[in-house]
Amino acid sequence: MKKYQNIKDKMLLIGFNLIILAIWEIAVDSGWIERFILPSPSDVIISLWVNSSEIFKHTKVTLFEGLVGLVFAIAFSFLMAILMDQVKWIKKIMYPMLVISQTVPIIIIAPLVAMWFGFGIAPKVFVVVLVCFFPITISLIDGLQSVDFELINLLKSMGATKMEIFLKVKFPFTLPGFFSGLKIAATYSIMGAVIGEWLGGKSGLGVYMLRARHSFSLDKVFASIVVIILLSISIFYLISILQKIIMPWAKFKEEK
Amino acid sequence: MNSYLKDNVLEVKGVSKKYIDEKIIENIDIVLKKEEFVTILGPSGSGKSTLFNIISGLINPEEGQIFINGENVTGQTGFVSYMHQKDLLLPWRDVVGNGAIPLEIKGFSKKESRDRVEKMLHIFELQEHGHKFPMQLSGGMRQRVSLLRTYMFSSEIMLLDEPFGGLDAITKFKMQQYLRDVIRKIKGSVLFITHDIEEAIFLSDRIYVINGNPAKVVEEISVDLNRPRNEEIIASDEFRRLKSRILKLL
Ligand SMILES: Nc1ncnc2c1ncn2[C@@H]1O[C@H](COP(=O)(O)OP(=O)(O)OP(=O)(O)O)[C@@H](O)[C@H]1O
Numbered sequence: 001m002k003k004y005q006n007i008k009d010k011m012l013l014i015g016f017n018l019i020i021l022a023i024w025e026i027a028v029d030s031g032w033i034e035r036f037i038l039p040s041p042s043d044v045i046i047s048l049w050v051n052s053s054e055i056f057k058h059t060k061v062t063l064f065e066g067l068v069g070l071v072f073a074i075a076f077s078f079l080m081a082i083l084m085d086q087v088k089w090i091k092k093i094m095y096p097m098l099v100i101s102q103t104v105p106i107i108i109i110a111p112l113v114a115m116w117f118g119f120g121i122a123p124k125v126f127v128v129v130l131v132c133f134f135p136i137t138i139s140l141i142d143g144l145q146s147v148d149f150e151l152i153n154l155l156k157s158m159g160a161t162k163m164e165i166f167l168k169v170k171f172p173f174t175l176p177g178f179f180s181g182l183k184i185a186a187t188y189s190i191m192g193a194v195i196g197e198w199l200g201g202k203s204g205l206g207v208y209m210l211r212a213r214h215s216f217s218l219d220k221v222f223a224s225i226v227v228i229i230l231l232s233i234s235i236f237y238l239i240s241i242l243q244k245i246i247m248p249w250a251k252f253k254e255e256k
Numbered sequence: 257m258n259s260y261l262k263d264n265v266l267e268v269k270g271v272s273k274k275y276i277d278e279k280i281i282e283n284i285d286i287v288l289k290k291e292e293f294v295t296i297l298g299p300s301g302s303g304k305s306t307l308f309n310i311i312s313g314l315i316n317p318e319e320g321q322i323f324i325n326g327e328n329v330t331g332q333t334g335f336v337s338y339m340h341q342k343d344l345l346l347p348w349r350d351v352v353g354n355g356a357i358p359l360e361i362k363g364f365s366k367k368e369s370r371d372r373v374e375k376m377l378h379i380f381e382l383q384e385h386g387h388k389f390p391m392q393l394s395g396g397m398r399q400r401v402s403l404l405r406t407y408m409f410s411s412e413i414m415l416l417d418e419p420f421g422g423l424d425a426i427t428k429f430k431m432q433q434y435l436r437d438v439i440r441k442i443k444g445s446v447l448f449i450t451h452d453i454e455e456a457i458f459l460s461d462r463i464y465v466i467n468g469n470p471a472k473v474v475e476e477i478s479v480d481l482n483r484p485r486n487e488e489i490i491a492s493d494e495f496r497r498l499k500s501r502i503l504k505l506l
């Protein structure tokens with residue numbers, strides 16, 4: 001029954017998208033919308049195919065930056081969350097700072113980043129970390145702080161050390177929240193890398209998009225967008241799979 | 257030291273505690289002998305859990321001491337095992353894994369801990385559930401696992417804080433009989449908290465009734481009902497006599 005519902009939902013989603021694409025295609029092919037304003041879906045697919053080797057080259061760069069940034073963001077988030085969880089005054093200072101850091105428009109910060117780190121991979125990774133660490137850190141710290149204090153007391157009454165309480169209770173307890181945060185961050189990571197590339201550099205999807213736009217090859221711009229969407233979704237699903245492997249007990253929740 | 261005193265595995269001497277300006281419990285004296293089942297009975301909010309937190313060393317009393325086997329352990333953790341009303345099981349560990357936590361904290365390897373727990377499963381009537389996760393178990397089953405974990409830490413002094421408070425009446429009744437049987441098998445010394453008078457009489461050798469503001473021990477009652485006890489004693493004269501005596505105190 002549930003499976004059937006699932007398939008039905010998917011069909012609905014695919015069908016809806018196909019209809020939109022069809023309308024779009026017809027609108028462009030019939031000349032109702034000019035090609036230089038909006039390329040048709042088939043133009044985009046052809047462009048993807050024709051430029052595949054070039055796009056692939058740039059994609060590798062962007063993917064690398066996105067993933068490296070994500071890994072740094074995770075490491076940084078853990079460090080921050082553990083510090084904030086263990087030391088009260090660090091949390092009092094840092095938590096508002098983290099929120100403030102997210103209110104500064106990234107587009108304004110980005111050129112400064114290029115000034116500080118040059119035009120290599122570093123500024124791109126930095127931008128990725130900047131957009132990714134926030135959802136991870138917040139979900140981690142909220143998870144760590146919402147652990148049932150009676151549970152912690154129980155382990156304390158057994159004589160557990162702070163470290164044991166962290167490893168045996170707090171850390172596993174935060175995993176569901178951590179993965180929610182990580183999924184949000186992951187969808188931002190490729191976008192972050194692309195924004196980083198817009199500031200300058202020699203390769204990456206962001207650079208490719210800029211060049212395509214300057215030469216009015218809108219089909220290439222759209223091809224890049226398709227790749228960015230696919231990459232982001234893939235990372236998202238990869239993390240979902242990873243979550244199922246790391247948290248096998250979570251599936252029992254649904255059965256009850 | 258005479259033999260009577262040596263028998264006391266736990267002594268609570270003149271313990272008082274206040275939160276901010278309000279005195280919660282005052283001058284509480286309690287003893288627990290080896291293999292005895294003693295209940296602390298009192299109204300909700302009278303400070304029973306506070307007393308357990310003091311005995312287990314999680315909080316310090318303003319006055320008084322806790323002695324375990326004659327040694328002053330006031331404010332020190334790690335001497336008694338503690339079971340809560342909430343089962344507090346870790347959802348990511350199966351039944352055996354949950355039972356193994358206290359052993360891991362004591363320094364046994366994961367494997368050794370699990371092996372030891374596996375050997376005890378049958379006593380807790382959990383042999384068929386060792387590899388299930390808490391989410392797959394009913395409330396009563398989960399409390400069995402919680403009791404198993406409590407036992408794995410120590411059976412010498414077990415503090416059980418309203419372990420069946422969250423269960424429905426039928427499950428609660430079954431769990432009381434279950435607890436009676438398990439405690440006999442493991443020869444545990446138990447300090448039990450409840451505000452259910454029948455539960456207290458059914459399970460206990462002695463009952464401390466605490467009441468008042470701040471709460472004090474208002475009476476210590478010996479339950480002289482033969483063991484093993486079964487459901488029928490609830491209808492006995494002695495049982496009803498005890499019940500009305502306690503009701504008058506509360
Ligand atoms: N950390 C605390 N700070 C301030 N007051 C507290 C604290 N813990 C408990 N109290 C108060 O102390 C009193 C006794 O609480 P306690 O939990 O010991 O009662 P109890 O007898 O276990 O009640 P119940 O039967 O409902 O579990 C309550 O009035 C409670 O509000």
Ligand SMILES: [Mg+2]
Nearest residue numbers: 304305306417
């Ligand atoms: Mg209580």
